[in-house]
Amino acid sequence: MYSRKLPYLLLLPSALFLCVFFLYPFVLVAWQAFVTDTGELTSEYFMEMATHWKFNTALINTLLLALAVVPFQIVLALYMATLVNGMKRGRDLILYIWTIPLGISDLAAGIIWLAIFEQTGFLNSFMQSLGFIEEPIGFLGYQNKGTIFVAIMLAEIWRATAIVLVILVAGMGLIPKEYYEAAEVFGASRWKQFTRITLPMLKPSLQTAMILRVILAFEVFAVVVALGGTNLPVLMGEIYTWQYDLRDSSVAAAYALVVLAISIGFTLLIMWGLRTPKGARV
Amino acid sequence: MAEINIKQVAKQFGGTHALHSIDLTIADQEFLVLLGASGCGKTTLLRIVAGLETATSGEVWIGGHRVDKLAPRDRGIAMVFQNYAVFPHLTVYENIAFGLRMAKLPQAEVDKRVNRTADLMHIENLLSRYSGQLSGGQRQRVAVARALATEPAVLLMDEPLSNLDALLRMEMRAELKTVLAESKTTTIYVTHDQVEAMSMADRIAIVNEGRIVQAASAVEVYRNPAEHFVGSFIGNPPMxxxxxxxxxxxxxxxxxxxxxxxxxxxxxxxxxxxxxxxxxxxxxxxxxxxxxxxxxxxxxxxxxxxxxxxxxxxxxxxxxxxxxxxxxxxxxxxxxxxxxxxxxxxxxxxxxxx
CATH class of the missing domain: 2.40.50.140 (Nucleic acid-binding proteins)
Incomplete structure (x- = not known):
């Protein structure tokens, strides 16, 4: 029964699936972004996108958000994973509790944080009842871009740190205990054990977690819409606006390609930055 | 000078006694082998001396200092593990240098010691390799070199040769004996292999069910077993x-x-x-x-x-x-x-x- 072709045959369904539902739409999008209705190759959609006044703001906001959120999430998740792995009892319970936000959609997460920050929200009524403020503050007003940014950051960190945590906890569990014992015997402090053993041996998990998070960070949308409306434009929001409000799929497609290019660029950067030297793999 | 004193060390895991009040003194520069069947408590005793396991009661003294409350890194020991524990993400050079880097020795000194121990263990041509590119025997050599590079007063070895094939084990046995005799460390060596124990040890401590039943030279434990168990455990065929x-x-x-x-x-x-x-x-x-x-x-x-x-x-x-x-x-x-x-x-x- 076994033949050389069998593995390829088994891979065929998933390959077909990817072609139909990923590659084909991708080609369509690329076509829309580069080709006019009359079938000529053009860069006019990209020009339109890039010269629009919101493009730079959206690009910078998206990059800044990713830059502010992802490193913080990685550090926080590393710390949480270390705590969880050091626990003798109740480890699973804590892990379940910490991963609850994973079960909440990003729009719902945005609305939860909106309920905290809005004019009549929990934060305002809390501070008011304690007498810290006389009247409610409009945290999310258009003149307070900084607080909107911070609120989105908080919501994103609350919502999506758990996925990093899960990946890192699994990765840490794979590091044999004896390496820590050896490091301990040879004089490494707790901190040194973390930097000299845990971090380097966690590279593959860190790589996965960071790529996943960075890609998702560039696609941030619902949380931003819930908390900032259109006050804080991001790339994904612009795609939506161009597609549905301005009814111009070609410019929307151009935007989509920009998001794709940034994602690929950062993925390659992370893969290169966290590469394992040949031979150093376990 | 690093005499090791083990005073009334006992260890319980839940309700079971892994070690019953062990008293043992290992003289400075002595090579003591803890010999026993698997599960007899010999590795537990070694790990208590290392500080990787805490004794339920009793004291451990190394070189005149009580160490049982100290972290392993503060005990002045080096250890060779059964599964080598050679760090896979570091080169052989950095593995051997690990303890020296932790002690913040200057690079010149690190270089000198790494090269010397690598020469001693015949792995000087492997320094830039990673552990994944080494054979079991070579990994074992790296683990020993890493321990010797720190010039420890006390060297603890936990069945270091048990994962090697028979021929390699015999070769390493002789080599280790020579190297350790020169290094002048006090060594505790755990094994279940009586031939290994008898060929290498200055003194063998035979462990049975959490007790040291006899601690004497190879000839003495062979000729004059102190207990029925020793006679039936040592010697092939047994007494x-x-x-x-x-x-x-x-x-x-x-x-x-x-x-x-x-x-x-x-x-x-x-x-x-x-x-x-x-x-x-x-x-x-x-x-x-x-x-x-x-x-x-x-x-x-x-x-x-x-x-x-x-x-x-x-x-x-x-x-x-x-x-x-x-x-x-x-x-x-x-x-x-x-x-x-x-x-x-x-x-x-x-x-x-x-």
Missing amino acids: NFLDATALGDGWWDVAGTRIKGPSVKQNKLQFGIRPEDISVHSPKTSNPQDSPSATIRVLEPLGSHLLASCKVDNQMLRVVLDSDASVKAGDPLHWSPVADRIRWFDPATALAIL
Whole structure:
């Protein structure tokens, strides 16, 4: 029964699936972004996108958000994973509790944080009842871009740190205990054990977690819409606006390609930055 | 100077006693082997000295300082692990340098020590490799080099050779012995392999069910086992044990023969003799009174000698015969023990009687 072709045959369904539902739409999008209705190759959609006044703001906001959120999430998740792995009892319970936000959609997460920050929200009524403020503050007003940014950051960190945590906890569990014992015997402090053993041996998990998070960070949308409306434009929001409000799929497609290019660029950067030297793999 | 003192160290895991109040002193520069079957507590004892395990009670002193409350890194020890624990993400060089980097030695000194220990362990050409590119034997060498590079006062080795194949193990055994003799460290070495223990140790501590039953030189534990267990554990084949019944005046009946033994009150003793401490006579020259007869059941030609498993008085007796002895299964065998090699054991306590 076994033949050389069998593995390829088994891979065929998933390959077909990817072609139909990923590659084909991708080609369509690329076509829309580069080709006019009359079938000529053009860069006019990209020009339109890039010269629009919101493009730079959206690009910078998206990059800044990713830059502010992802490193913080990685550090926080590393710390949480270390705590969880050091626990003798109740480890699973804590892990379940910490991963609850994973079960909440990003729009719902945005609305939860909106309920905290809005004019009549929990934060305002809390501070008011304690007498810290006389009247409610409009945290999310258009003149307070900084607080909107911070609120989105908080919501994103609350919502999506758990996925990093899960990946890192699994990765840490794979590091044999004896390496820590050896490091301990040879004089490494707790901190040194973390930097000299845990971090380097966690590279593959860190790589996965960071790529996943960075890609998702560039696609941030619902949380931003819930908390900032259109006050804080991001790339994904612009795609939506161009597609549905301005009814111009070609410019929307151009935007989509920009998001794709940034994602690929950062993925390659992370893969290169966290590469394992040949031979150093376990 | 790093004498190790283990004082009344006990360890319990839940309700089970892994170690019962161990007292042991290892002299400066001594090579002590902890020998025992798996699960006897020898590794636990080593890990307590290392600080990787905490004793339930008792004290550990190294070089005149009490260390049992200290972290492993503050005890001035180095260790070789059973599975080597060579860091896969570091090169051989950085593995050997690990302890030196932690001690923040200057790069020149690190370089000097790494190169010296690498030369010593014959891995100087592997320094830029990663552990994944090494064989088991090479990894073992890296693990030993890493430990020696820190020039430790105390070196702890946990079954370091058990993952190597037989030939490599023999080679490494001799090499380790030479290297460690030069390094002048106090060494505790855990193994379940008695040949390894006897060939390397200054002194062997035999561990059984959480107790040290005898701590003495290789020859001493072999010739004068302190307990029935030691006689049956050390030696391949192990010591023979036969029931002895008192005849009075220090004479004992062993399988139908009168043998001079200790004058003690007990009625029953166990007579112990090593298979090679038995002499065999031809039937004509022997007097049936003082040479008991056994029946050969199985013969195993082992090259250097012939091992005969015999039945005597319904008990098992193994005898080492000359490799060209002309005997066959079913033959009677007239034997007598070499008088000064006999050991007597109290069947109630299993302890040897002198």
